[in-house]
Every structure is written in C-alpha cells, then in structure tokens.
Amino acid sequence: MSHLLHLISCFIRTLAVAFILAIVATVLFNLYLKFTLIEHDTDANTKVSTKYAYLIDPDNRFTIKELGEKLPSFTAVTPDKIPYQLSSQTVWLQLKLTNNTNQLQKLVLYADNSLLDTFNIYPLTSSGLQLFPLESQDSTINRLYPHIDLSLAAKESRTFILEIQTDGPPNVPVMVLAEEKFHHRLLYTQVIYGAFIGIVLLMALYNLVLYFAIKDSVYLIYIGYLISATLVLSSLTGFGYLIFSTDTQAFINKYLLFIDYYLVIFLLTFTLFFLRYHQQSKHTYRIGKLFCIALIGCSLYSLTLDTIAQTKLFFSLQPVVYLFALFLIIRRLRNDFSWAKYYVLSWFPLLAGAAIQPLVLLNYLSYSFITSNAFLFAVMAEVTLMAFALAERMRRHEQDRLSDITYHIASGLPRKSNIERFINQLSIQANQDFTVIVVRPEHIEKVALYIDDSMNTDLFQRLFIKLSSLFEFNDAIYPLTDKKEKLCFINNDSLIFILNNKRNKQSLETLVHSIQQVINENFEVDNIKLPLSAVIGAATYPQHGTKSHQLINHAILAANSGENTAIKWAIFQPESSDHANYLLKLTGELKQALENNQLNIYHQPQIDLRTLRVCSSECLLRWQHPKEGFIPPSVFIPIAEDMGLINQLTLWVIQQSLAQQAILSEEYGYNHMVSINISGKDIASKHFFKQCLDIIDASNIPADKIIFELTESASFAYNDHALKLIEELAELGVTISIDDFGTGYSTMSQISHLPFQELKVDREFVENVNDDNKRKIIAETTVKMAKGLGLEVVAEGINSQADEDTLRKFGCDIGQGYFYAKPMNLDDYIDWLKNLVNGRIKQPVQGEFIPASKE
Known part of the structure; x- marks a missing residue:
C-alpha cells in the first residue's frame, strides 16, 4: 500500500512539473512569435x-x-x-x-x-x-x-x-x-529590459542576504558580476538612459570597454570560487588569480588607447578567458557533476550570447531583433540558471555540513552522533528493549603504535564493510542513518550498533561469536593478517541506562572488562561503573596532589656487580593518599596516561629527582647517577626535549649523570619524532635505557638500530633465576646478546646472593632488587648510604662506575 502511495505521489509531482514547464514553454513561444513579427514590418x-x-x-x-x-x-x-x-x-x-x-x-x-x-x-x-x-x-x-x-x-x-x-x-x-x-x-524592448532589471535586483538582494547569512564571498563576487553585466547591457541597449542621468550614462558609455573587463574578471573569479578551487586546488587557483591580475592590468592599459584599439584588445582577450573558465568547469566535471550542473548549463546561453551579439555588432552576422539582443537574453537565462546553481550550492553546502556532523571526513564512516540521536528517539517510545553493543579490535591501541592514520582508517573501513555484510539481512539490528547503515565509528577505535532484543532470534553469545569470527578473518594491517579477534561490550536499555551517553559509555566499559576475560566480551555490570567513577574521582585527586607537591620520590639503589658499590639510584614515584592510603603506581600511572596527566607527572618527577640528586651531591658528596622512568607518551610530546633541557639546566646536574629509562620501545622504532628526540637526549649526554626488556613489545632486532646505551632485564626473568632452567636460559641469552651490542645490562629483581652470582656470571653489569634495598624516601636513602648493611662492603676492585663513597 505504501509503495502504491509513493508511486501516486511521484506521478502527481511529475505531472505538476510538466504542467508548469508547458506553461513556461507556451509563454516563451508566444514571445518568440511577437519578436519575429516586430523584426520586419x-x-x-x-x-x-x-x-x-x-x-x-x-x-x-x-x-x-x-x-x-x-x-x-x-x-x-x-x-x-x-x-x-x-x-x-x-x-x-x-x-x-x-x-x-x-x-x-x-x-x-x-x-x-x-x-x-x-x-x-x-x-x-x-x-x-x-x-x-x-x-x-x-x-x-x-x-x-x-x-x-x-x-x-x-x-x-x-x-x-x-x-x-x-x-x-x-x-x-x-x-x-x-x-x-x-x-x-519600443514597448517590447522596455518590457524585456524591465524584466532583466527586475531579475538582477532580486538576484542581487537574494545574494546579499545569503552573504550575510553564510559569510561566503562567492555571493559578493556574483553581485559584482550582476552590477557589471547591468552596466554593460545598459550601454549596449541604451536603456541606461531610463535608469541613469544623461551625464552618468554618457560616462558609462565612455568607459564601456573598461567595464567589460571587470565583467569578465568577476565571471572568472566567480567560477574559481563557485567551483571551490580556492579550497581544493591551490595551483589552479593561483593561475586563475594571475589571469585576473593580468586582466586588471590590461584594463588600465586600455585607458591609454583609442576606442578602436581598446575594442580589438578586449575581443582578442575575451575568448582566452572563456576558454580558461571552460577548462575550470570541465576539470571539475570529472570529479562531481551533480552539484555544479546548473552552473554548467548557465554557460551555454552565456557563450551563445557572448558570441552572437559581438558578431552582429561587428557586422559578421545578420541583424535581427533576437540576435541584436542575444547577450541580454543570454544573461537573463544565465542569471536564472545561476540562481538555481547558487541554491544548489547552498543546499550542497548544508548537506556537506550535515555530513561533516554525521560522517567522519577521512573515513566516510557514520559518526557517534548518529547512534546518539537514534538512541534518544528510541528512548522516547514506550516498551523499548534494545542493547547497545561496542566492537573493538583486540589490542588496537597497541597496533596503533605501528600504523599511521590512513592505515587505521583503511582497517576500520574494511571491518565496517564486512560487519555491514554480516548484518545486512538481520532485521534485529537497527539502521542508524538515512542511508540505512547499521554501524557507527566511535573513539577512533571502535564500531557500535543497536540490537532490537524483541526481534532478535539468536542468543547474544551466537551473535558475538559471529562478529569475532569476522574480525578475526579481516583484522589486517598493511596486508599483514593479525591473529586477533574482537573485544565486545554490551549495555541494555533501560537496565544499564536510559540516556544515550550512559548506554554508550557503559558498553565501552563492558568491552574493557571483556578484554580481560577468555571469551573477550562482557555485559555491563554496575560494579564496573562504580569502579569507573572511583577512577575518575582519583584522577581529580591525582591532579590536585601533583599541583600541591603531595607526591613523593623514592630511591632504589643500583649496584655495580664488579665493585659492589652504588652506581645509581632509580627514582620511583609514590602516592600516599590522605584517605585511601598507599596507592600503587600500577593504579595511578594508567590513569595519568588515559587522562593526559602523564607528561605533567613525568616532568614533575624529573624536577624533583634532580633536585634530590643535587642534595645528595652537594650536601653529602654522593656522586652516583640518577635513573628516571619516561613513557612513550612523553617522548611523543614535541615540547618534551626543551622542557627537560630547562629542568636539567636549572638543576646544575650534569646530563651525563642522568639515565632515562624508556618503556614502549617498539613505538619508537616507527616514530621519526621519537627517534630524533632520543638522539638529541643522547647527544646531550643523557644515558638512554630500555626498561623491562623481555616484556611488552621490545625486541632485540628493534634495539639493534635504536640509540640506546643500557638495557634493563625485567624482574620476571631475574627473580629466582636458578629455579627455572627456561628462565635461566632466557636471562643468559638476553645478557649476552645485549653485551654483544655494546650495551650496559641492568638486572632488576635480584632477591638473593644466588641471583646475584648467576647474573654476574652471565656478564650482567648492574644489579637492583630487594637483596640490596627496597625503595626508600630521601632521608632513609641517605641513612642507608651512610650505613650500608647486609655485608655489602668488600675490598673494592677498580670499576668503571664512580663509587658512592665521598671523594
């Protein structure tokens, strides 16, 4: 029934358009007959x-x-x-x-x-x-x-x-x-000219209103074209005497060819701006500007010539400009004709009139009433078509604006706003039962370290197409856009859709499994297939929220929870929301603690395994919350990274660590090195090097006494900015160390071409190294490979004499762990340095590190 009504509606609209066109054609035909009769008496x-x-x-x-x-x-x-x-x-x-x-x-x-x-x-x-x-x-x-x-x-x-x-x-x-x-x-010509003036005035006012509404200069340029066209035609037809004073019209007649130049200039400029060359093709736009400047120069030069020479110069230049304008139009047609069709059509009468009337005036074509007024008729037709063109451009501009709101520019995928609007519409209706489901490729945040934006866009476009094909005939999944798309792209790392629980005939587990299978088969980056699946989270209306932002955020939290499970998906649990609120509250308190210097620096010594003397201390950040008590770094460091505080936090640690190092050196004479942890997000900051340099200069600590321990080293290998910054730090004298080697994404092949001087073997391979033969082999191999590359090797996690002896036997240079000391605040560390315990003082052997004892 609805299809039949649609057909009837289309038929009525077509009939109405045909009727209007028939009336217009009849009027034009009768006018043509009248013009023919008055051509010859x-x-x-x-x-x-x-x-x-x-x-x-x-x-x-x-x-x-x-x-x-x-x-x-x-x-x-x-x-x-x-x-x-x-x-x-x-x-x-x-x-x-x-x-x-x-x-x-x-x-x-x-x-x-x-x-x-x-x-x-x-x-x-x-x-x-x-x-x-x-x-x-x-x-x-x-x-x-x-x-x-x-x-x-x-x-x-x-x-x-x-x-x-x-x-x-x-x-x-x-x-x-x-x-x-x-x-x-006379009457007919006055009517025609009156119609022309009416059209011009309406178009000028219309475009002025559009300019004030949209602030697009193309409308002002078009008004300039209308004014110059009116002045030219007023002179050619003589009707300017009806609207201007005799002296004014005589002045216009005198400078008619000068005005002709600006008619062409406005037309060419309008073409450049209307077709958006100033936004999309800077080279072509620059050529167009040079054309306009040349025409302005010719117009001024023509004032020095007599009328005959002016005419010959202008009519020799006019075809060149028209050909260039046609080139601009044809070039744009190759990309997109639909939005510029009326403007293209407007050129047909203009070119015809611009060619016919000069040929008649120059006596190359036979005179008639129609041919003598060809340019007037052409401009009227052109102005009418350009009115449609400007309206279409404005409609397209509005459509593009809405498209920018609802679709990502780079990927063309639907934005989050589509699903937010749809959820709000659903929540207004009664008895709704639906689930918001977030799909995120597994470990996408780690994969993003290796790929650029275009590769990330390509990945999600491919996943969008594959999942859309999976959902195409599934009526239980709502279409979210006018194009009937069922997925939206959110947070630059996830896809999201809505499931109608009443229509759904399969279990949620089955649907999730099919999605994971599709992701697993199509999770490719740069033509490399990754053996990863999808992390999926679900939140149901109204149990888990009634507002769009609640449901979407809860589905994301569920996906985060599902990432830590074997099945890689989860339904939102209110407890996780409480935890998220707790973390959000903790973020504000961490920022306040940072601003009020309520954090602490703890030192854990590093021991030269040959001299058994302190050669460095690692500065570790500690937070003693006034209400929560001790909060471990494993809790607040990820918060700082997620909330954008990590850079500020790192700079604070560097400043405090160097200030304490100055106390150790200047007041107590301890001249060993200081080791500070730096994250990949710090290295990614373009201002980090200058900020570090300012802190080091203010501290008076030599750069060669500073060690920066870097994590996430895999991300540096493919980041030109990070590599340059590491090289600048190394040139400054700072020792660059790889932290926690053997975990995460660090590999020896990457380290071999990165500017590091020190490698730190993770405690996982050091603690009780003698109790596990596999662990022992990994530790020994790592140390020997690092030494082969000329790197100093630090072993963290030494908890016994046996661990120390084994690591020294492997060739390890420096040890760190509870066997020597736990992390201590500055006062306790100073006391520890004064009273070295556990019999660690032996007869010194000449080593390459400066001992901790006073010089």
Whole structure:
C-alpha cells in the first residue's frame, strides 16, 4: 500500500512539473512569435518601397556640401550588406522611400544603435541636397533609439542622405517601420529590459542576504558580476538612459570597454570560487588569480588607447578567458557533476550570447531583433540558471555540513552522533528493549603504535564493510542513518550498533561469536593478517541506562572488562561503573596532589656487580593518599596516561629527582647517577626535549649523570619524532635505557638500530633465576646478546646472593632488587648510604662506575 502511495505521489509531482514547464514553454513561444513579427514590418514593406545605397568615407573628409557632388558614386545595396567596419570611418547612406498606396503613410526612420556619435538625416529635394539635417525630438527615447518621424503622401517618393559615424559597435541597422510598429518595438524592448532589471535586483538582494547569512564571498563576487553585466547591457541597449542621468550614462558609455573587463574578471573569479578551487586546488587557483591580475592590468592599459584599439584588445582577450573558465568547469566535471550542473548549463546561453551579439555588432552576422539582443537574453537565462546553481550550492553546502556532523571526513564512516540521536528517539517510545553493543579490535591501541592514520582508517573501513555484510539481512539490528547503515565509528577505535532484543532470534553469545569470527578473518594491517579477534561490550536499555551517553559509555566499559576475560566480551555490570567513577574521582585527586607537591620520590639503589658499590639510584614515584592510603603506581600511572596527566607527572618527577640528586651531591658528596622512568607518551610530546633541557639546566646536574629509562620501545622504532628526540637526549649526554626488556613489545632486532646505551632485564626473568632452567636460559641469552651490542645490562629483581652470582656470571653489569634495598624516601636513602648493611662492603676492585663513597 505504501509503495502504491509513493508511486501516486511521484506521478502527481511529475505531472505538476510538466504542467508548469508547458506553461513556461507556451509563454516563451508566444514571445518568440511577437519578436519575429516586430523584426520586419511586412505591412510597411508592402506599402512603402525602400532602396539603399552607401558611400564609405574612411578618412572622414567629406562634408555634406561636398557630398552633394558625389551622389552618383553611391553603391546600391540591400540593408544587410552594408559593409560596416570597426574603424573611425563615416558611412553615408542614400535611402529612397516610395509610398505605393493612395493613403498617407506615417513612418519612423531609426537606427538600432544607441552608441552613435553622429546620426544626421538630410532630405534630397528637387533643388538639391538640404545642407542642414532634419531635427528629431530631443528625448530619452531618441537617445535609446536614434530616429525621426516621417510622412509620405500618396504615391510620393522621398530620398534622404544619412550621415553615420561611431567609434563603438560599427553595425548600424537602419530601418523604416510604421509608426505603430515602432512603438510596439519600443514597448517590447522596455518590457524585456524591465524584466532583466527586475531579475538582477532580486538576484542581487537574494545574494546579499545569503552573504550575510553564510559569510561566503562567492555571493559578493556574483553581485559584482550582476552590477557589471547591468552596466554593460545598459550601454549596449541604451536603456541606461531610463535608469541613469544623461551625464552618468554618457560616462558609462565612455568607459564601456573598461567595464567589460571587470565583467569578465568577476565571471572568472566567480567560477574559481563557485567551483571551490580556492579550497581544493591551490595551483589552479593561483593561475586563475594571475589571469585576473593580468586582466586588471590590461584594463588600465586600455585607458591609454583609442576606442578602436581598446575594442580589438578586449575581443582578442575575451575568448582566452572563456576558454580558461571552460577548462575550470570541465576539470571539475570529472570529479562531481551533480552539484555544479546548473552552473554548467548557465554557460551555454552565456557563450551563445557572448558570441552572437559581438558578431552582429561587428557586422559578421545578420541583424535581427533576437540576435541584436542575444547577450541580454543570454544573461537573463544565465542569471536564472545561476540562481538555481547558487541554491544548489547552498543546499550542497548544508548537506556537506550535515555530513561533516554525521560522517567522519577521512573515513566516510557514520559518526557517534548518529547512534546518539537514534538512541534518544528510541528512548522516547514506550516498551523499548534494545542493547547497545561496542566492537573493538583486540589490542588496537597497541597496533596503533605501528600504523599511521590512513592505515587505521583503511582497517576500520574494511571491518565496517564486512560487519555491514554480516548484518545486512538481520532485521534485529537497527539502521542508524538515512542511508540505512547499521554501524557507527566511535573513539577512533571502535564500531557500535543497536540490537532490537524483541526481534532478535539468536542468543547474544551466537551473535558475538559471529562478529569475532569476522574480525578475526579481516583484522589486517598493511596486508599483514593479525591473529586477533574482537573485544565486545554490551549495555541494555533501560537496565544499564536510559540516556544515550550512559548506554554508550557503559558498553565501552563492558568491552574493557571483556578484554580481560577468555571469551573477550562482557555485559555491563554496575560494579564496573562504580569502579569507573572511583577512577575518575582519583584522577581529580591525582591532579590536585601533583599541583600541591603531595607526591613523593623514592630511591632504589643500583649496584655495580664488579665493585659492589652504588652506581645509581632509580627514582620511583609514590602516592600516599590522605584517605585511601598507599596507592600503587600500577593504579595511578594508567590513569595519568588515559587522562593526559602523564607528561605533567613525568616532568614533575624529573624536577624533583634532580633536585634530590643535587642534595645528595652537594650536601653529602654522593656522586652516583640518577635513573628516571619516561613513557612513550612523553617522548611523543614535541615540547618534551626543551622542557627537560630547562629542568636539567636549572638543576646544575650534569646530563651525563642522568639515565632515562624508556618503556614502549617498539613505538619508537616507527616514530621519526621519537627517534630524533632520543638522539638529541643522547647527544646531550643523557644515558638512554630500555626498561623491562623481555616484556611488552621490545625486541632485540628493534634495539639493534635504536640509540640506546643500557638495557634493563625485567624482574620476571631475574627473580629466582636458578629455579627455572627456561628462565635461566632466557636471562643468559638476553645478557649476552645485549653485551654483544655494546650495551650496559641492568638486572632488576635480584632477591638473593644466588641471583646475584648467576647474573654476574652471565656478564650482567648492574644489579637492583630487594637483596640490596627496597625503595626508600630521601632521608632513609641517605641513612642507608651512610650505613650500608647486609655485608655489602668488600675490598673494592677498580670499576668503571664512580663509587658512592665521598671523594
């Protein structure tokens, strides 16, 4: 039924459009017939015979008196064959009129050219040529149509000599019409010009409103084009005398060709801006600007030339500009025709009118009412089509704006706003039962360390297509957009959809398994298939929230929880929300503790395994919460990373550690090194090096006494900025160490081409190294490979004499662990340094590290 109603609606709309087009076509056809009738007065031609002859005076030397002696030299011709040319010549016409009837004929002799410099009519009588011209009525209409009223008695013949001279358009159609037909012609031309002025005014106001609404300069440029087109046509048709004062119109006529340049400049500039070359193709836009600048220069140069030279220069440049504008249009058509179709169509009448009317004015085409006004008709058609084009552009602009809101620009995938709007619509309806489900590729945050934005976009576009195919015939999954897309892209790392629980015929577990299978088969980066699946979280309305942000956030929290399970998916549990709120609260308190210096630095010594002396201390951050008590770094460091506090936190640790190192050195004489932990997110900061340099300079601690222990080393290998920063730190003298080697993403092949000087073997492979043969082999191999690369090796997690002996045997340089000391605050560390315990002092052996004892 709905399909039938849609067909009927489409039929009615089509019928209405056809009816309107038929009316418009009928009006235009009738106007064409009227124009055809007024082109030639057939009644006057039958009743009054006309004979033409001409004489060209190229040097303007003849006077009317001298011409009386030259009458036999006139050449007989038909009106359309008079050889008008673009020059300063004077054309003399001999016109003989004969009344073939027995009645008085009232006629009008006129020239269809309002830019004449000279138009004089001299009667030829039986006594000879009259030496003074007939005087016409001095009026606006006479300036518009130079003419004179004549009367011919029955069977009377009269001959006239016409003196015509112009530096403007050379073609001067001279006509003889019945008085009534002449006034009809004036009426029609006034109606046409009035319609043109009305269209121009409406379009100018319309575009002015659009400019103030949208602030797009293309609308102001178009208004400039309309104004220049109006001035040009007002001069060409002479109708400017109807709207401007005589002196103003005379001034416009004088500088008509100068204005013509700016008509072309505005048209070219409008083309560049309308087709958005200023936004999308800077090179082409620059060429277009150079064209416009060149035209401005030519317009100023033309002011130094006479009218004939100006005309030749302009008409030689105009085709070049039109060809360049057509190139701009055709180039844009190759990309997208739909939004520019009306603008392209507007060029057809413009080019036709721009070609026809100059050819008529230059006497290369036959004169007619339609061809003589071709440019006026063309501009009217063009302005009308451009009104559609601007409306379409504005519609497309609005569509693009909405698309930017609802779709990601880079990927083209639906944004989060689509699902938020849809959830809000569903929640208004009664008895709704649906589940919001988030799908995130497993370990995508780690994978992101190796790929750029385009690869990440390609990955999610591929997953979007595959999951869309999986959901295509599943009616239980809601379409979220006008395009019936069922997935949205959120947080730059997840896809999300809504499941209608009432329509769903399969278990949630089955659906999740099928999604994970699709992700597993299509989780590829740079054509490398990764053996990973998907992490999925679900939140149900209304149990887990009634607002869109609640359901989406709870589904994300569920996915985070599911990542730590074997099945890799979970349904939201309110307890996890409480935990999330706790972490959020803790974030604010951590920031406050940082700002109020309520955090502490603890030192854990590092021992040279050859000299058994303290060679360094690792500075560790500790937080003693006033209410919660001790909060371990494993809790608050991830919070700092997720909430963007890690950079500020690291810089605070560096500053405090170096300040305490200065106390150890200057007050107590302990000159060993200080080791500070740095994260991958610190290295990614473009200001980190300068900030570190400022802190080091202020501390007076030599850079060669500082060790930076870096984590997430895999991310550095593919990050040019990180590599450059590490190299700058190394050049400064800072020792760069790889922390926790053997876990995470650090590999020996990556380390071999990274600028590190020290490697730290993770405690997992050091603690009780003698109790597990596999662990022992891994530790020994790691140490030997690192030594082979010329790296110092630190073993953390030494808890016994046996651990120390084994690591020393492997070739390890430095030891760290509870066998020597637990992390201590500064005062306890100073006491420890004064009273080394556990019998750690032996006879010193010459080593490469400076001992902790006073010098």
